[in-house]
Amino acid sequence: MRFSLYVLLSLIVVSCQSKSDPEACGSAWIGGQIVNPKTDYVVISHNRNASDTVFLDERNFFLYHIKAADPGLYYFQHFEFQALFVEPGDSIMLRVNTLEFDESLTYTGPGSSKNNFLTELFLLNEKADQEILSFYSLAPEAFVEKMDSIRLQRQTFLSEFIETKRTSEAFLSVANAAIDYAIFGKMELYIASNNKRLRYGEEMAIPATFYDYRRKMDLGNEDLRTYYPYFRCLGYYFDNLAFEAIEGEKEFSRMSFEHNWHKMDLIESKITNDSLKQSLLKNTVINYFIHAENTEHMALILDKFNGYNQSSEDKRLISELSEIALRLMPNKPLPDVTLVSFDNRTVSIQEIIKRPTVIYFWSLNSPIHVKNIHKRISELRGKYPEFDFIGVNVDDQFKKWQRLVQHESYRTEHEFQFEDFEKAGMALLINSVNKTMMIDAKGIIIDPHTNIFSLDAEQKLLNYLNR
Known part of the structure; x- marks a missing residue:
């Protein structure tokens, strides 16, 4: 297949x-x-x-x-x-x-200035994304002031561009959407951050006026339905609506069955564009399957998706994805993908598992993550010597990977690359380098998607040792 x-x-x-x-x-x-x-x-x-x-x-x-x-x-x-x-x-x-x-x-x-503008706007929004964490502790009114200030800067940037360049209504629609939905997305993330505080009793009261921006959100824009700032913002929005639907019943978790069940219902009822609706539903199910650990819940989500989606092609693709996800459940054998060692030898992943093992992933394209993950792994190696920690690089640039491993003095015997990332990445459902897997000494999956930076990850290591 x-x-x-x-x-x-x-x-x-x-x-x-x-x-x-x-x-x-x-x-x-x-x-x-x-x-x-x-x-x-x-x-x-x-x-x-x-x-x-x-x-x-x-x-x-x-x-x-x-x-x-x-x-x-x-x-x-x-x-x-x-x-x-x-x-x-x-x-x-x-x-x-x-x-x-x-x-x-x-x-x-001809046409380049518009795209250079959108690229610069994207980079400005990316920079703001890196600073946003420091704003989550602000009171709602102060956060809104920050967002209004950022929006004004972006709108001024656009006004200055319009003064010197000829623009169409179609371009202005996209440019304004790039500004608005980047801000709307940050507002939704602030709400999500506050929702997470509920478990600690530290949430802040958000006034009703905070949500006024939601009235400006278009839930069926055909022209923007594949535009990342728009699509991402809608994802955040429906995550928050799903949380509100089950508030008090469960802790906030975007990966829970209950959350995704309600999220799918909300998408079905509120999105007015069929293509956008199917994309959001499909994206929700993909993310859920990648993190799912309960086969009965997976079957229920699949049935709901098939009931909402009329595309036979979509149904086939999601069905195939569910079969792959089922093979990655706890207590299943780890799929035996092929790796390349530091000295350029091919080896099966099962072949290198001799003891309980944590497999983590990294990419040359994320240098900050590379440093953070290796620092974290170094800490865990000291705390849990009973485990092996295997790093797998997901890039296809062998020499560059080899040089970096050598330059940073990483343990070459514990560093590998995939021989074929597309094949291996699909077999292991790697959608992010933040994915980490825990495997026992016999190559059986303990946990297919641990967050290695969380305290919960250490608790899982201890639970395995104390079983």
Whole structure:
């Protein structure tokens, strides 16, 4: 059975679907250069409903012609997704280095200024995301003031851009959405943070006026349904609504059966765009299955999804994902994927498990996480010498990985790479480098998705030793 998480996220035909102006669809071009390419092709899509594969030439350039460009968001993929705003007459040339994707991405040519603006706005929002944790302890009124200040800065940035560049209503709609839904998402995260305080009796009373922004949220925008700031914000929103539905019954946990059960009902009842609804439902089920530990609950979630979703393709994909998730339940044998050792030998993952083992994952693309995870593992090795701790790098750059392991003096006998990440990542359902697995000495799964940075992780290690 061949299956890829990418299939869950995309498959699309580029076509003109402009409802407001059928004559607006002229041609456009997307091209550019990929520095340090990871494959010999890129994927171009529109609303992620279908995709076209475009091959790189010998200089790692590509060129793609959109015969009838529907003004709006298109997507460029080369291991990472990047949204582009395209409208008739644009000839957008991009350049990106895969080693520093977001930081190196630049555009030139007609239509480039709009995309350079959106990229800069994205980086500003990313910087704000890194600072947001320090704002969660603020009183609701003070938090709103912070968000209003950030919004004003972004709107001023947009106003200054409009003064010097010619813009369309379609572009302004996307630019304003990028500003608004980034702020709305942070408001939802503040609510979620307050919900978590309930278990400690430390929650703050949030006034009704705090939620006024929700009246501005569009729960069925066809043009934005695949736009990450919009989609992510809606995910946060429905997580909070689901918590409110079961408040007092269960502790706040986005991974619980009860939470996801209610979340699916809320998505079904509130989202007015069918394509957006199916994407949100599918995303909810995927995230739940990746963390699920109860087969009966998985079956109930699958039945609910099949009842809400009319797509036979979606049903098939989610059914296959559930079968993979079932093979990763506690007390099941760890799937035997192939690794590559520091000295470039292939070895099966089962072959290296001699004692109770913690398997953690990391990527060269997340340098802060690399330092933090290895520091944490060093601490745990000292506390729990009964366990082996195996690091698995998820990248495909062997020499660069090897140099970093050597430079940082990591234990080479405990550091590996996947031979084929797509195959192994699917077999182990690795959707994030934050995933950690606990395995016993016989290669049987103890816990398929521990958060190694939590106190709960240490309790699980102790529980196993004291069983």
